[in-house]
Amino acid sequence: MNGPQPHAWLNALLVLAEKSQLGLLWLWHALGLSGTSHGQPAWPWARRIAGETLLIDLPLARQVGFSLCALAFAVLALVVALAWRRGRPVLLVSAGLALLLAPWPEASLLLGPASPTSFHASPTRFAVDSIVLGQRTYARHCTACHGNDGRGEGPLAASLPQWPPTLVSPLLARRAEGELFWHVLSGMRDRRGRPTMPAFRGQLADREAWAVIDYMKALSAANSAEGNWPVPLRLPEMAIRCGDAAPVALSQWRGGQRVRLVAVDGTAASLPYEDPRFLTVLVTRDGRVPAQVPRFRAGCTAAARAWEAMAAIAGLPPAELAGTQLLADSAGWLRARGTPGTAWSDADLVCVSGPAAAAPAMPAGIDGLTALLLRMDAEPVRFVKGGFIH
Ligand code: HEC
Structure with missing residues (x-):
């Protein structure tokens, strides 16, 4: 996702807005003042802080920042005034002045429309079953309406x-x-209230609605031009089998390490070599462990469905997936896509920061894969406004 680098203070403000609204939501729910909607606590108000406006309206964001500082100062002054009798008049007057002079933002600009599920988190973990569903x-x-490729045609x-x-x-x-x-689920309307996007409540179960969001993200990666994904994708959750052990969830087994998914067609020659810089998971068409896995050639195999999900992300028909690789960084984001028969290079990065984040200077003489890993680590995926950007 290319764009200007947000200021650190602005990001902190947005995270604060997100966290305090979540806190309020849970408090309200715990007090029994709001019910649930689609299995999670419902946001009881029709408005929420419009983080997306703050992100692009810097003067407004600054106003909010200064007002929060004034508020914090006033609260602090009141607390100190409680304990310090002699200073009380001065403290009370300055607290009052701070509140009076703060550049309070206009509510109509600060707040945007909300729905009961505004703060819901997807329960799918971007799992391969969900992507395929x-x-x-x-x-x-x-x-x-949206087209096979998601371009709206x-x-x-x-x-x-x-x-x-x-x-x-x-x-x-x-x-x-x-x-x-x-x-x-509820559809969308234009400013005059005429329906634009149809509602799918009644046609889709919650599970399907969450799943279609996962798939649309995969679709955006699959159809992006120049290999730069517009939306960062997580490493999909999947069951994996390592040796004779019982299947485990990839997220549990990964332990914060980099992961490489390799689509293999089952022949021993197509199997990749182990590499200590990441964990390797074989993805096979039917989810079965290949008949012979020679030593040093990858220990774990993904269960069924990973093949289809990986093909959806790579934008390839499942029949043409063999040989493709996806590399996830240690934070669990998919970052690079390897093409069959080609050595890795840092040009394989598919989740790239905007032009402002210059590529780090590479030591001379390093191989393509090392250069790629260095860049992945130097440009982590960042959290902004309740969402993540590259
Ligand atoms: C009859 C045509 C039509 C169908 C069918 C349709 N959409 Fe849409 N969709 C639209 C239009 C038009 C918009 C733009 C609405 C707007 O901005 O007011 C839209 C907008 C969207 C958006 C953007 C929402 C946002 O927050 O801006 C998403 C996501 C979406 N559709 C997903 C879906 C999914 C998933 C399905 C299938 C379950 C679907 N659409 C089926 C016409 C359609």
Whole structure:
């Protein structure tokens, strides 16, 4: 996702806004003042802090920042005034002045529309089963308007009063997951209240609505130009089998290390060599361990469905996936895509920071894979506004 680097203070402000709203939500729910919606505590208000506006309206964000400082000062002055009798008049007057002079932002600018699921978290963990379920759901209900490739040019698109947006854009990263979920189930309307996007409540179970969001993210990666994904993707959750041990969840087994997924067609020659710089997981068509895995050639195999999910992310028909590799960094984000028969290089990075983050200077004479890993570590995926950007 290319764009200006947000200021550190602005990011801190957005994280604070997100966390305090989440805290309020849980407090309200714990006090029994709000119910649940789709299995999670419901946001009881029609408005929320518009983090997306603060991100682009710096003067407004500054106003909010100064007002918060004034508020913090006033609270501190009041606390000290309680304990310090002689200084009390001065403290009370300065607290009052701080509150009076603070550049309070206008509520209509600061707040944006919210839905009961605005702060919901997706329960899917971006699992391979969910991506594959989402793929089916999307093909059945969404391609007519949004198109097979997600660019909004399905056969019905031209007949709609409003063109569907392209999903191959940062859109899915900018919106909170819970609001995407709400838009899919409840539909959307234009300013005059006319429906634009149809509602799928009644047609889709919650599980399918969350799954289709996972698939749309995979689709945005699969159809991105120049190999730069508009939305960062997590390493998909999947069950893996290592040696004779019982299957475990990849997230538990990974232990904070880098992971490489390799789609293999089952012949011993196609198996990659182990590499101590990351854990290697073989992805096979049917989820079965290849008949012979020679020593030093990767220990773990992903269960069924990983093949289809990986093909969806790579943007390849499943029949052409063999040989493709995906590399995840130690924080669990997919960062690079390897092409069959080609050595790794730092040009394989698919989750790249904006132009402002210059590539680090590389020591001379290092191989392509080392250069790639150095860049991955030097440019971690960053958290912004309740979402993540590269
Ligand atoms: C009849 C055509 C149509 C169908 C079918 C359709 N959409 Fe849409 N979709 C639209 C239009 C038009 C918009 C733009 C709405 C707007 O901005 O007011 C849209 C917007 C969206 C958005 C952007 C939401 C946002 O927050 O801005 C998402 C995500 C989306 N659709 C997902 C889906 C999914 C998932 C399906 C299938 C389950 C689907 N759509 C089916 C027409 C359609």
